[in-house]
Amino acid sequence: MTKTSQSVFNEIKSSVTVKQKILLHLMRFNCSPDTGFNVAYDLTQDGIAGVVGITRAHVSVELKRMVEDGRLVSWKAHMPGSSIKRLAYALSSTGLSEAKEVEAYLLSNGIIPDMLLDMQRCNPGDLWNTLNEADRDVLGMACVLRRRIPRADLPRMSGGTLPVDQNGNIAFPPAAAKNYLTYASPSRVRTWHSWAADYWLSAGEYQERLYHLTMAGRMKEAGRCVSLHRDELLDRSDISLLRTLKRVLPEPENAVDVFALGAEVALRLDEINEAGRMCARLASVSELEWRPLMAEVCRREGKTEEARKLALEALEIGPDAKAALVLARIALDEGDADAAEAYGDQAALAVSHTGNSRELQDLHSLRNDTEACRRN
Numbered sequence: 155m156t157k158t159s160q161s162v163f164n165e166i167k168s169s170v171t172v173k174q175k176i177l178l179h180l181m182r183f184n185c186s187p188d189t190g191f192n193v194a195y196d197l198t199q200d201g202i203a204g205v206v207g208i209t210r211a212h213v214s215v216e217l218k219r220m221v222e223d224g225r226l227v228s229w230k231a232h233m234p235g236s237s238i239k240r241l242a243y244a245l246s247s248t249g250l251s252e253a254k255e256v257e258a259y260l261l262s263n264g265i266i267p268d269m270l271l272d273m274q275r276c277n278p279g280d281l282w283n284t285l286n287e288a289d290r291d292v293l294g295m296a297c298v299l300r301r302r303i304p305r306a307d308l309p310r311m312s313g314g315t316l317p318v319d320q321n322g323n324i325a326f327p328p329a330a331a332k333n334y335l336t337y338a339s340p341s342r343v344r345t346w347h348s349w350a351a352d353y354w355l356s357a358g359e360y361q362e363r364l365y366h367l368t369m370a371g372r373m374k375e376a377g378r379c380v381s382l383h384r385d386e387l388l389d390r391s392d393i394s395l396l397r398t399l400k401r402v403l404p405e406p407e408n409a410v411d412v413f414a415l416g417a418e419v420a421l422r423l424d425e426i427n428e429a430g431r432m433c434a435r436l437a438s439v440s441e442l443e444w445r446p447l448m449a450e451v452c453r454r455e456g457k458t459e460e461a462r463k464l465a466l467e468a469l470e471i472g473p474d475a476k477a478a479l480v481l482a483r484i485a486l487d488e489g490d491a492d493a494a495e496a497y498g499d500q501a502a503l504a505v506s507h508t509g510n511s512r513e514l515q516d517l518h519s520l521r522n523d524t525e526a527c528r529r530n
Contacts, residue, residue, distance in 0.1 A: 166263055170256070170270055172216055175206045177225065177245065177253035178267045185244045187229040193242040195233055195320050202243065204305075204322075205271050207315030217243055225249035271315060278330060282337035286312065294338055294346040296324050297331035298369070300394075301362060307353070344370045351375075361390055361398075368401040377408030384411050385512060391422040400428075410440045417447045418512075426454050442468075446476035453480055458487070473504035475513040482520050491527040498524060 179202060185193060195201040203213040220226040226249055231242040245253060260267050269284055285293065289311045296308060296316055302323035305316055319325040335343055351366035360383040367376040380387065380402065387395060399416040413436035420429035429451050437444040449464035462484055468477035482497035498520050505513055 166265055167270055172208060174256045175270055176202060177249055178256060179205050179271055180245045181253040192234055193231040197242040198240050200320055204318040278333040281334060295349050296326050297334050298346045298350050361387060361395055365398045368398055373403045374405050376402045377404030377412055380415055381408045381411040384415050388418055391419040395419055410443055414443045421450055446474050449477060449480045458484060473507045475501040475504040478504060479516055486523055486527055491524050494524045
């Protein structure tokens with residue numbers, strides 16, 4: 155974007171009508187009733203409303219007028235993935251001529267037309283330089299999010315329009331979002347992540363909250379989040395969660411939960427080296443939780459005797475489902491279904507004794523594998 159003062163940009167922006175924005179948007183597409191039945195979502199009423207930044211009811215009125223005065227043509231068409239026909243719109247020759255006039259006027263004043271529409275097509279640097287401080291914050295909040303949220307959950311913007319999908323959720327391209335964030339200071343980006351962390355708390359999405367807490371530098375709360383929601387987080391194990399857990403710098407009271415969960419998630423993902431590293435961190439704060447997890451790491455690394463030794467030591471201290479499951483798996487590897495069943499029973503008793511249900515899935519899998527071992 156050619157350098158233009160903020161005041162000039164705001165003045166020109168406010169003078170561009172909804173009709174002109176629609177013309178500029180549709181000028182992007184080489185489409186007509188003759189081009190086929192499948193059209194992009196951006197050519198429907200909902201798509202146009204999202205790009206221009208007005209309500210569907212408002213855009214419906216504008217589109218009807220523009221068809222009547224000959225600026226647009228409309229026809230019934232399918233969207234990809236939908237069996238329902240919807241009205242689609244394209245520029246007539248009259249509309250195209252007018253759109254080009256508006257485009258030329260904006261460019262002559264150093265303003266890229268896309269800056270007045272949705273932001274996903276804009277150069278990140280142009281966006282940063284054009285937006286006022288409040289709008290920079292709104293866009294920054296949208297850019298730090300990993301998951302889509304309703305556009306209505308963010309404040310309105312005075313300039314530009316956040317792109318949305320057909321469900322009304324923010325759909326800012328990840329690559330463009332990443333580039334935009336490079337123009338903000340690290341402290342400002344942390345502020346946006348902090349907002350996102352609190353947003354996901356109210357939504358009850360703790361994996362997203364944990365991610366944003368770590369990105370915001372709120373490590374004490376991140377550790378507490380793991381302690382409060384360890385089982386739920388484990389059930390949703392993925393590589394993203396593992397990466398987040400590696401960033402957590404917990405307070406002493408939450409360290410066991412953070413490092414143990416990190417090891418458990420890594421094991422579920424078969425990231426054995428990472429599980430070993432998490433176990434090394436866990437060993438410094440809790441041998442009780444470290445020993446059975448390290449036993450499983452050793453078993454998967456093929457260090458059977460070391461795994462057996464660690465698991466037996468854990469069972470000497472008290473009932474431990476993880477340790478019993480390790481010994482059961484070793485027995486299965488050795489073809490001893492009776493020993494596997496016996497250790498499986500110990501694991502079940504340990505789960506019953508502690509009330510910890512984290513190992514129930516592994517226990518169920520073990521029993522199925524034990525039966526298969528007997529049949530073979």
